[in-house]
Amino acid sequence: MPLDAPNLDDRRFADIVREARALIPNYLPEWTDHNLSDPGITLVQLFAWMSEMILYRLNRVPERNYIKFLQLIGVERKPAAPAHAEITFKLTSETLATVIIPKGTRVGAAAAVIAPSAMSAPSLEPPADEEPPVFETDEPLIAIGGPLKYVLAFDGAIYADRSTSNGTPDQSFAPFGTKLRVNNALYLGIAQQPPFPADEMNLAIRVHSDPDELEAMQCEGSGVTMVPPATLAWEYFDGVFWRALDLLEDETHALTRSGHLYFRGPAKAVQSLVANIPETVFWLRCRIVSFQYERPPRLDAVLTNTVRATALSTVRDEVIGSSDGSADQHFTLRHAPVYADPDEPAKSFLLQVDEGTGFAPWLEVADFFDSGPDDHHYVLNRTTGEVRFGDRTQGAIPIAGLNNILVSLYRYGGGAGTNSGAGAINDLQSPVAGVESVTNLWAAEGGQDEESIEDTRERAPRELKARDRAVTLEDFELLARQTPGVRIRRAHALALHHPGFPDVEVPGAITVIVIPDTAEPKPVPSESTMKTVCSYLDGKRLLTAEVFVAPPRYSLIRVAARIVARSTSNAARVKAETEAKLTRFLDPLVGSEDGQGWPLGGSVRASDLFRVVFEVDGVSTVEDLRIVIDGEEKGLGRDAAIARDHLVYSNGHDISVTLQAAGARE
Numbered sequence: 001m002p003l004d005a006p007n008l009d010d011r012r013f014a015d016i017v018r019e020a021r022a023l024i025p026n027y028l029p030e031w032t033d034h035n036l037s038d039p040g041i042t043l044v045q046l047f048a049w050m051s052e053m054i055l056y057r058l059n060r061v062p063e064r065n066y067i068k069f070l071q072l073i074g075v076e077r078k079p080a081a082p083a084h085a086e087i088t089f090k091l092t093s094e095t096l097a098t099v100i101i102p103k104g105t106r107v108g109a110a111a112a113v114i115a116p117s118a119m120s121a122p123s124l125e126p127p128a129d130e131e132p133p134v135f136e137t138d139e140p141l142i143a144i145g146g147p148l149k150y151v152l153a154f155d156g157a158i159y160a161d162r163s164t165s166n167g168t169p170d171q172s173f174a175p176f177g178t179k180l181r182v183n184n185a186l187y188l189g190i191a192q193q194p195p196f197p198a199d200e201m202n203l204a205i206r207v208h209s210d211p212d213e214l215e216a217m218q219c220e221g222s223g224v225t226m227v228p229p230a231t232l233a234w235e236y237f238d239g240v241f242w243r244a245l246d247l248l249e250d251e252t253h254a255l256t257r258s259g260h261l262y263f264r265g266p267a268k269a270v271q272s273l274v275a276n277i278p279e280t281v282f283w284l285r286c287r288i289v290s291f292q293y294e295r296p297p298r299l300d301a302v303l304t305n306t307v308r309a310t311a312l313s314t315v316r317d318e319v320i321g322s323s324d325g326s327a328d329q330h331f332t333l334r335h336a337p338v339y340a341d342p343d344e345p346a347k348s349f350l351l352q353v354d355e356g357t358g359f360a361p362w363l364e365v366a367d368f369f370d371s372g373p374d375d376h377h378y379v380l381n382r383t384t385g386e387v388r389f390g391d392r393t394q395g396a397i398p399i400a401g402l403n404n405i406l407v408s409l410y411r412y413g414g415g416a417g418t419n420s421g422a423g424a425i426n427d428l429q430s431p432v433a434g435v436e437s438v439t440n441l442w443a444a445e446g447g448q449d450e451e452s453i454e455d456t457r458e459r460a461p462r463e464l465k466a467r468d469r470a471v472t473l474e475d476f477e478l479l480a481r482q483t484p485g486v487r488i489r490r491a492h493a494l495a496l497h498h499p500g501f502p503d504v505e506v507p508g509a510i511t512v513i514v515i516p517d518t519a520e521p522k523p524v525p526s527e528s529t530m531k532t533v534c535s536y537l538d539g540k541r542l543l544t545a546e547v548f549v550a551p552p553r554y555s556l557i558r559v560a561a562r563i564v565a566r567s568t569s570n571a572a573r574v575k576a577e578t579e580a581k582l583t584r585f586l587d588p589l590v591g592s593e594d595g596q597g598w599p600l601g602g603s604v605r606a607s608d609l610f611r612v613v614f615e616v617d618g619v620s621t622v623e624d625l626r627i628v629i630d631g632e633e634k635g636l637g638r639d640a641a642i643a644r645d646h647l648v649y650s651n652g653h654d655i656s657v658t659l660q661a662a663g664a665r666e
């Protein structure tokens with residue numbers, strides 16, 4: 001059973017006052033004035049207030065012990081995670097050959113508007129104490145002055161101009177046409193001033209992902225080498241022949257997943273005419289040599305001058321205080337939360353202390369339990385940014401000095417507020433000569449807040465039970481939600497369920513349906529999210545289990561109802577509140593009776609919807625209520641059955657409200 005922390009005393013202020021007043025006749029019967037105006041009652045209230053504060057602190061003790069017990073068994077709160085985005089730079093002039101965008105270039109963004117559910121009203125103003133997120137580029141970028149002006153899709157017969165669709169939201173294109181053949185090609189025309197740069201360059205390629213077409217994927221063995229489904233030749237035109245491009249790395253897996261293509265700029269490229277384009281530009285192309293695509297690839301964009309960025313800010317050489325030589329010293333960083341690099345956590349925060357011989361590094365530890373009196377250790381609370389030193393019994397004390405506690409490097413940021421919308425990352429804060437503007441064509445993704453203590457407490461018993469192995473359905477669900485680097489709000493494991501044979505029980509097959517934590521009314525995981533979860537579960541499953549990760553399927557629910565409101569009510573308000581309550585009740589993330597999201601399968605009961613409508617203030621009678629599921633209307637008071645692997649969502653309801661005649665009986 002869960003290890004719930006006990007409440008040592010649950011009495012509140014009113015309880016203590018009531019108990020004290022009840023004891024007055026026993027101990028002081030001559031005190032008969034118990035009204036609030038009596039000075040004695042004022043003292044009783046003061047005593048009750050102070051007692052409540054003491055009880056609150058007392059009840060924090062088992063919570064701290066609980067957290068320490070969790071730490072001893074290796075269960076920690078999940079830290080806040082920063083969002084990631086692709087940022088595109090535009091140079092001031094097309095005559096510029098190249099401009100180097102250094103690693104760590106800072107670009108500010110407007111504060112993200114986070115809507116935890118379809119019911120939440122987005123705030124147009126950021127919280128007063130919250131800084132707008134700042135993104136830093138993850139790697140250096142060599143930007144070119146000339147834009148990518150032409151994008152042509154050659155299907156073996158015609159050249160289709162896709163320049164307008166390229167990079168335009170809600171538009172995608174097939175780079176090789178819809179009928180694949182060998183030698184179909186994608187042509188890219190760059191209007192760069194000659195000569196073409198010979199530096200290392202990259203193209204950012206965003207593969208189109210349609211949530212309605214997203215299919216389940218099998219979690220193959222972790223030792224399996226992923227073979228690209230096609231062989232592509234990247235080439236440039238030298239005025240006479242198409243020559244092989246010096247390709248350094250292709251992250252796109254033959255244009256099947258979003259990523260970057262790194263190549264050496266062809267110094268021998270020549271401007272020329274291609275197809276029906278009346279302008280001489282530099283041409284690159286991607287040609288099919290052989291293929292085994294299940295379906296033709298589709299792209300949202302091919303972009304130049306684009307680089308990955310993370311919503312973190314780097315701070316160097318911050319003096320956090322002066323040691324006075326006392327025990328248990330505490331210092332606080334100017335910024336928090338502090339980011340821990342999962343690959344190199346020891347290098348993401350560097351603290352040094354000057355004890356008379358110059359600054360020397362100290363070592364971060366989780367606590368001082370194993371620290372000796374001479375160990376140069378410190379404890380860092382990454383959430384609050386507090387640095388704590390020892391007491392010379394457990395951990396050394398820094399020698400007294402002026403401004404001798406220095407943090408030479410740390411990065412801070414993260415949280416759901418860093419999920420900035422498309423076009424919001426546009427404030428270039430690091431001066432870079434030759435850059436005119438910067439933006440993000442697609443929204444930043446991946447930011448999440450630190451896990452709450454309540455969620456950690458709920459997760460701990462299941463994690464101990466699973467022991468990092470997926471055996472039961474609960475294990476698969478827990479591990480899917482714990483997948484690092486993604487935001488999974490809900491996960492449901494279906495036993496004996498094979499996506500290819502949904503009506504047959506397949507021994508050993510387990511399908512894990514994952515629902516991301518997004519503000520969309522119909523949350524669907526991206527392909528990269530599903531691959532991440534699949535890869536994580538693959539290392540935890542039994543060898544005999546055949547595991548699939550699948551997106552949820554949705555049924556659209558609309559409620560058609562005729563409502564009679566009280567004569568004193570506002571019909572428009574009753575209508576709006578009824579629609580809002582129904583939408584929230586049917587929400588896949590925060591709906592249902594328990595507020596944990598609508599369950600998979602089952603039925604939407606008309607009786608529950610009647611109850612939700614009657615909870616609206618002002619409703620007198622519900623004359624008619626019908627469920628419309630995927631366009632099919634059920635009868636009055638009839639339930640709607642949901643498929644086993646389906647959720648429900650709604651994007652509006654048909655509610656009509658009339659007012660009751662004045663004086664009519666309710």
